[in-house]
Amino acid sequence: MTAFAAVNAVICGAICWRLLMxxxxxxxxxPWACWLAYVLIVSSAWAGFEGVVGRAHVGPAGLVINLFLCVAVFRSRGNVCDVLRRPQPYR
Known part of the structure; x- marks a missing residue:
């Protein structure tokens, strides 16, 4: 298991856990947000599992993308609609 795969497994596990909670x-x-959250939960759990068993080949770009998704999910407290919502302009 490479270092990228191990870090990616932890990040994907964090995404999955936060969406589940x-x-x-x-x-x-x-309903569309529920389905989107379901797909994100299953795919992040799958990617994390593949990282744990050593089947994942993750590069730096994939790691950065998953890290940004993890930060967005935690900032929105697991709300998929808030992750996709357009930010309001400052006044």
């Missing part, structure tokens, strides 16, 4: 707390239910 999302609580709506009164937010609207959007």
């Amino acid at each position: 999302f609580r709506r707390d009164g937010a609207r239910h959007r």
Whole structure:
């Protein structure tokens, strides 16, 4: 297992965990967001698992992309709609 694969496995595990721990707390239910979150959970868990067993070949670009996705998911507290929402301009 390379260092990139090990770090990527941890990042993908963090993405999966944070999306699984999302609580709506009164937010609207959007079916498309649920499906998108489901696909992200399964794909990040799969990528993390492949990193653990040594089948993943991750380069620096893939690692940076997953790191940015991880930061975006944690900043939005696991809300997929907030990750995709356009930022409001400052006034």
